[in-house]
Amino acid sequence: MEHKMTHQHSDHEHMDHAQDEHKAHQGHGGHGGHGVDHSGHEMMFRNRFWVSLILTIPVLLFSPMIQEWFGFSMPEFMGSNLIGPGFAIAIFLYGGIPFLQMAVPEIQTRKPGMMTLISLAITVAFVYSLFALFAVPGSGFFWEMATLIDIMLLGHWMEMRSVRQASGALNELAKLMPDTADRIREDGSTEEIAVSDLSKGDLLLVRPGASVPTDGEIIEGQSELNEAMITGESQPVTKGEGDKVIGGTINGDGSLRIRVIATGDETALAGIMRLVEEAQGSKSNTQILADKAAGWLFYVALAVAALTAVAWIIAVGFEVEVLERVVTVLVIACPHALGLAIPLVVAISTSIGAQNGILVRNRLALEEARLINTVIFDKTGTLTEGRFGVANMQIAEDWQEDHALALALAVEGDSEHPIARGIRQKAEEAGVKPAVISNFEAIKGRGIKATHEGKTVYVGGPRLLEMLELKLSGEMEAFANKANENAQTVVYMIVEKQLVTAFALADVVRQESKQAVQRLHEMGIEVAMLTGDSQHVADAVARELGIDMVFAEVLPEDKDKKVAELQKQGKKVAMVGDGVNDAPALTRADIGIAIGSGTDVAIESAGIILVQSNPLDVVKIFELSRATYRKMIQNLIWATGYNVVALPLAAGVLAPIGFILSPAVGAVFMSVSTIVVAINAQLLRRTDLVAKPV
CATH class of the missing domain: 3.40.1110.10 (Calcium-transporting ATPase, cytoplasmic domain N)
Structure with a gap:
């Protein structure tokens, strides 16, 4: 979010304007997982993908290997042998550089991930191909490097597009507070002034139906105030002379005169805004699965490359062939399939979610939903x-x-x-x-x-x-x-x-609430209820629905604390709510789930949004998360399984019997692996998320 920048963003300051536009947005998605947010670079990845794809066409057409495979030839003329390499260099400088720049924080933190692995492959392919262009013509990796960059740009664009996350929670909270207030002059007349110009002790007129401009005390008048967005109390609260009113709440039918007791940062709403900000800043930076696999592959690739170099030098001495073997190992170590394994599943699961009324704003929220063992429901507007x-x-x-x-x-x-x-x-x-x-x-x-x-x-x-x-x-x-x-x-x-x-x-x-609680219990998930209502009311609802834990008469700041308390007990907590008062708790929870009919700020604070106000859709989230995780694991096995076979062959373990894996055959292996991963991801669409009757 704009209000919370991490030091890692400095690593991107030298990147182009397309990235700078989004640099201030903090999230927890993207590769690297160390607090770096690449989701802001969606437009950059999209643009670079299309440009790089177009530039790849001449690289492929003028590649001797591609011409040999498909039985065609391009007209030869002076410098025609430099057309493919020239375009490949442009692709590296335009499409490949962002990966190198985003690998910097991974290297600085000594946690290599996908960016480091991609950077290793494309850099080695690029440097070797430049060398081979003059030393060993025809043995370069230019077309492999170009297609690898294209696939990785596509994977990252798909991933970011599917998990694009707006970060407007604080703006939505601020909108609750009116911009102006009617201040009463000494002669009894009123003047309209900006809320920012109010001072303690000012006397204000709050008309029927208007928002209360700031925290105050009623001097004259009686009315019912809707405080649901701040306190979570479902019933309008009757208030008269001497009672306190909260800025941002809605006045009922009565006209009130109030004395200002707090302004600006001292108001209750400002306190809630701070809680949201703090909770958002305290999120853990979870690494995604592909990143962990990429990190391992990085070390494996270096180790295999070192062993390959030593073995071949012992076998044949210092020959160019040794260099080609080492480069082949390092290039093949970064499979196209791994770049698509997770993004494809993410894109498809996001699409399935949307068809089922589940909008995924934060990929990690859906990914981690399978780990949740406690769900907290806000009562008013969610279960009721x-x-x-x-x-x-x-x-x-x-x-x-x-x-x-x-x-x-x-x-x-x-x-x-x-x-x-x-x-x-x-x-x-x-x-x-x-x-x-x-x-x-x-x-x-x-x-x-x-x-x-x-x-x-x-x-x-x-x-x-x-x-x-x-x-x-x-x-x-x-x-x-x-x-x-x-x-x-x-x-x-x-x-x-x-x-x-x-x-x-x-x-x-709600009719579906009891069934939702039963289904969650069947999945081994504990259910709690959090409300600003009285203990008596809360206990009655909990008895009716079979809820395990009840937290009643809870103020907004305590909602946040209740979530933190459960987390301290080692529970993985999901919070389901719909009000402004839920925003800090939604953000503090391991997963925030907002009911779509709720306020904008609750939606902006959540990782997952339910379009319908149906508690049963919460069950669908966990079903989708578990199905998605299974597909991710399967795809990672396929993607990395390719390496298990390809790396030893590229290193030349079968050289004694005359078989050496050429980069071309390695590329075919790579393509097969990518196709398998793509088909397997599509099978996720067959997941049945229909809420079955209990």
Whole structure:
């Protein structure tokens, strides 16, 4: 990310402008795995691939070996023998140099990887071919070097395109804070000023529906504030004089006058932004599989080349043939297939994921998902729908459900309160039409009342019962007690002092949540739930879904700490969330999974995004990760297996019986290996990610 640059970027400062444009973006992808991010170089690799591919055509056409293989010849003229080498040199300088520059940090840290192996092969091929051009005409490796560079550029372009990662989490957080505020002058009038110009002690007007500009204390007014994006609390919070408000939260219907108590870096939102930044900076730099294989191959190639040199010098003395053997070993050590083994699987698994509603922003997130043994779900908006719904109803014996719903629909018709919306939805699902009412009136802090067919109708909670001096009895009391046990909110409807209906409302649990938890348990993964809601509410949801661990009444900074606590216990943690308050935890977790319907900042903080708000898709991530890993291992075996055969032959172990592997035959081996790897990667498309019913 732009805010967090690592020292390794200095290694690229001398690279061209195309790379400089992206240099500031930090990630954990790319070869090298030591904190260097090559994903920013996607455009550079794409452009260099196409240019190098075009430049390769004359190299192939004027290669004596290619002409011999395919039985054609190019017209000869003065200097025609230099056309192929000339274009090959251009390819090396344009397409090959980036690999050499990106090998620098690998060499500096003494952790050779793919970049070092590629650099070794193309440099040796280039230097030897220049030498051979004059010393031993026709024995150079120019066309092998050109195609190797093309394949490696293609592999890296594919890889980076499939895992392109935007890094806008902090910008999305900053967007929550309004740019301007209405400051109240001493004469009572208001003026619009920039939030950055606010000072502690300023008096501000927060209009209904507006964002709170900064942290403050309410001096006058009462309203319900939506703090879900900061605290994770699913219900709007009622606040009045003397209560604190958080910058970035959304005001409800009331008008508020607030006194500024914190500005700039001191606000709660700024604190969350710092947490995201710190968590992103603390990510481990995991090496990818191909890099580890490349690192081993680098040392193997050097060792085999040294043995080859010693053996051939003993056998034939200091001949040019010895040099050709050593060069053949070093060039063949870098197989085309290894350059494509991982990128092809990554590209295909990313595509499969997208078809299944899984967007992969960070390759390592998908690669490491197979190692996860604990999944933490944010409750509101993830396991639940983040809205109130009627969980249960109790109707008096002499009343019909349709009649009760029609009356409730009419009385709650104009209210925007979440509970009213839940009752309305229940009535609309039942297909009833609202009853005719009149004399609608709100009873402050108690509920509402209206007149229907000459009778007074009340709707409200327990405080309404106190006002009307009504007591619960029989079935209604049992219903209310059970609802309270399940942390549900109870709303009553009373007609002329008769309690006719009780509604139990709760944050609606998604239908797929229970199945998702069961499937994760079957995969040997522990499930935890993290929420800003009360312990009572959290325990009720956890009981219903069969969740193993519950963390309730958790503030944003503590969400981050809870993830860190589990990691300290040696657990590999995935976090699933959808709110701004989840952003630090999503970033701190080994894998952050954002529900797509959530806020932009949660999406920007996650390595994997679920397009649908379906917890079952979390299961698909682990299935895809395991299938992808299997394919990566298979491809690496194919790619490196080629070396097991080719390196000894290139070294000349069969020379005593008259067989020496020429670079041309080695290239054929290389092509076969590449084709096998490509076909095997395509087989990943047959992976079945359909969420099977439990």
